[in-house]
Amino acid sequence: MRQKINDDSQLPWVEKYRPQRLEDLVAHENIINIITNLIDNDNLPHLLLYGPPGTGKTSTIVAAAKRMYGASKYNSMTLELNASDARGINVVRNEIKEFAGTKQLFSKGIKLIILDEADAMTNDAQFALRRVIEKYTKNARFCLICNYVSKIIPALQSRCTRFRFAPLLPDQIRGRLEEVAKEEKVPLTEDGVEAILDLSCGDMRRVLNLLQSTAMSNLPSTSTSTSTDMEIDGDEKTTTTTIPVDETAVYLTSGSPLPKDIDIILSSLLNDTFRDSNTKICNLCSTKGYALVDVLQLLTLKLCTMTGLDSIPLGKLLDGMSQVECRLATNGTEEKIQTASLVGIFIETRQLMEM
Ligand SMILES: Nc1ncnc2c1ncn2[C@@H]1O[C@H](COP(=O)(O)OP(=O)(O)O)[C@@H](O)[C@H]1O
Ligand SMILES: [Mg+2]
Numbered sequence: 001m002r003q004k005i006n007d008d009s010q011l012p013w014v015e016k017y018r019p020q021r022l023e024d025l026v027a028h029e030n031i032i033n034i035i036t037n038l039i040d041n042d043n044l045p046h047l048l049l050y051g052p053p054g055t056g057k058t059s060t061i062v063a064a065a066k067r068m069y070g071a072s073k074y075n076s077m078t079l080e081l082n083a084s085d086a087r088g089i090n091v092v093r094n095e096i097k098e099f100a101g102t103k104q105l106f107s108k109g110i111k112l113i114i115l116d117e118a119d120a121m122t123n124d125a126q127f128a129l130r131r132v133i134e135k136y137t138k139n140a141r142f143c144l145i146c147n148y149v150s151k152i153i154p155a156l157q158s159r160c161t162r163f164r165f166a167p168l169l170p171d172q173i174r175g176r177l178e179e180v181a182k183e184e185k186v187p188l189t190e191d192g193v194e195a196i197l198d199l200s201c202g203d204m205r206r207v208l209n210l211l212q213s214t215a216m217s218n219l220p221s222t223s224t225s226t227s228t229d230m231e232i233d234g235d236e237k238t239t240t241t242t243i244p245v246d247e248t249a250v251y252l253t254s255g256s257p258l259p260k261d262i263d264i265i266l267s268s269l270l271n272d273t274f275r276d277s278n279t280k281i282c283n284l285c286s287t288k289g290y291a292l293v294d295v296l297q298l299l300t301l302k303l304c305t306m307t308g309l310d311s312i313p314l315g316k317l318l319d320g321m322s323q324v325e326c327r328l329a330t331n332g333t334e335e336k337i338q339t340a341s342l343v344g345i346f347i348e349t350r351q352l353m354e355m
Helices: 029-040 057-077 089-101 123-136 170-183 190-200 204-217 247-254 259-271 274-288 292-305 311-328 335-354
Strands: 047-050 078-082 111-116 140-146 161-164
Touching: 029 057, 029 161, 047 057, 057 078, 057 111, 057 140, 078 089, 089 111, 089 123, 089 140, 123 140, 170 190, 170 204, 190 204, 190 247, 204 247, 259 274, 259 292, 259 335, 274 292, 274 335, 292 311, 292 335, 311 335
Parallel strands: 047 140, 047 161, 078 111, 111 140
Antiparallel strands: none
8 A cells, every 4th residue: 555545634625624613613703602502502593694605604503513413413413405406495395304304213302404505595495495494393493504695585584593604804814724734734924824815805715725725736746856755654644845835826826916916017007108008918917817807806906095096086997997897797808908998097097187
């Protein structure tokens, strides 16, 4: 046998580091406390967890279920369904009926049914689900999970206790990120941390995926480098990365434009002639492989925080840029023409400011 890989080592880090206990979740302390109390008092209502992706909704309910049932009974007492499943509400209804309707021979207790992506259900399906929930309330608790609470019909909302999962704060992410990097022996620099925080927008799944993909793409090749030690010796497997995960590496991996390139683009848009600016931006985008839509997004953020730009020209620029973005979202647009259009908007606004 050349190599022994334990189960964990092949898991993506988002799964490997999924919090197993409620105490392990690094944010939403209030929600965790309330849910813990409800469980400990045997008083769990139907739940509706909502908020953007990667904020710990699934992790919270899975950890809560493990607290309620213990690892041994977790599987027999919990049913996880994807509510948006194309097979429709009838299948969901049948699975729920089968699960909630079967009595446990030796263990009592209320079962838990987790319905992920509930906001992708049609209104009809949601009305049907309302009846299902009513019917099985004696034997089961339901936990609906979704991104957009407004897409859940009021009749369902009112049957659940709602909890909103906000994007994680940088300080909450930072600790966890550094912990994982240490555990995986990834040399993570301070500007690397900042880059991951900037790009992930409070989504912990993106944080871990970005860390892992950057660390992987940074691994020096074993055949050419002496600095990587991938010695497989009996049961031991050591992997040491010596190339640091820094700002440049993170941005390159994510495909997102580097902040310094955005500075170059903005400076050119504000100072160069039409022709120079257009050529510079086209060249930069094609050599670095940037998508214009990513450039636009970062330019917008930059412009909004820039001092010294009056509201009227700023509004004009943002309006023009939003139109370029809208056109880019339509199939069949040509990036080069849209780049020229972006430059044109800046030139026009600059002329107005000089008048
Ligand atoms: N609050 C948190 N504390 C620690 N890790 C988290 C937290 N939220 C998310 N994660 C990480 O992100 C991954 C995705 O979280 P998940 O619970 O599936 O998010 P959601 O269901 O909100 O999209 C988890 O595997 C975990 O590694
Ligand atoms: Mg989820």
